[in-house]
Amino acid sequence: MSDFQKIKQALFQLTPIPEREWNEFADNLIFKNFSKGDYLIREGQVEKFIYFLNKGSTRNYFIKDGKEFTVDFHFEGDFVTAYYSFITREPSSVFIELLEETEAIAIPYKLLHEFYNKYQHGDRIGRLMAEAQYIKRLRKEMDLLSLTAEERYAALMTKNPALISTISIKHLSSYLGIQPESLSRIRKLYRKN
């Protein structure tokens, strides 16, 4: 039960829901453990879950012409899913890879949609989650449009310095939309400070 404390808190932070609704919801959550290198989903599969990370971290990426492009990273306390596929029920174009030992709680699609239909707070939570996802994507899009590689690195450094120390150059560079070599060079400039 204490396994579910964190996700409960995260959901209640979106919108408080009656304890009775929460209990019914929590009964159908699935606790899962993953090893580094495992996948929550692979390209071509339809996303069946939204995961909450009790512990661990993940990388969402897709492959185009044999090259990997990282869309996002998630960490302890985040919700993760191949959201596009979860919404549209189309096969996912993204992979979600576990970057370390991870404890996650899976919210099944079916459960969530029952919740959407049964309770007002269902769609409320769904709306707030979708809005939060939208904001992340818009921010990143604006950065990609208007900033140079170096500016994007600098922006990330101030906005999310943890990322830069935790994530490999290879993954970070594909998130920033540049090659590892370029990131290495940019990094050198900033190391002097």
Add this chain to the structure above:
Amino acid sequence: MSDFQKIKQALFQLTPIPEREWNEFADNLIFKNFSKGDYLIREGQVEKFIYFLNKGSTRNYFIKDGKEFTVDFHFEGDFVTAYYSFITREPSSVFIELLEETEAIAIPYKLLHEFYNKYQHGDRIGRLMAEAQYIKRLRKEMDLLSLTAEERYAALMTKNPALISTISIKHLSSYLGIQPESLSRIRKLYRKN
């Protein structure tokens, strides 16, 4: 009343709602006319509306270091808003400019949130709108990450050829994340076919 037929249809396509709820909602909608060059919102203002376009078209853009970057275009039958600001209640970083004579229906923030609170279908509609917005942003982000300028143009040409004939080079190029001169050159390649 017939003014509201199109928006009613658009909303019902998201999720059907009881006629009574619709009527209450429709009573508080605001019909507005705009001229080419007007603005729905400017940088620094907090977004008070979601607009539905009965007729006309708009451009969402932001300015960084004196340069314009276009995030999106909208046309007849679309919902338009500075969504980031609408959600967060923070001052908008985007402008929304009218590209032609436009008839729009404004949904006030307050009305929408009353609707969210009062009816299950409120948040449902909000969720579906947010999900749709998310999908647009993710698609564009993936294109910016993984495609070259020319590939982005080619993709747009097949996905939305109307855009290419309607929108000026200047606006289109800032949407694709390139300079007008570059778009002009890319276009020349494709003119031969």
Add this chain to the structure above:
DNA sequence: CGCCGAGTTGAACTGAATCAAGAAACGTGG
């Protein structure tokens, strides 16, 4: 008419990619 913004074209330049090769870090098995 003549102006003005939008689009095109050319030439030079540059940020980042690519190619290549060495150094450092990592993990796995002996």
Add this chain to the structure above:
DNA sequence: CCACGTTTCTTGATTCAGTTCAACTCGGCG
């Protein structure tokens, strides 16, 4: 716990897509 192979990171040299700057054309409109 070390030795080895594998992957990741760095650095250098070269190339290239797209930018920048500048000049010219075109179509609309006062």
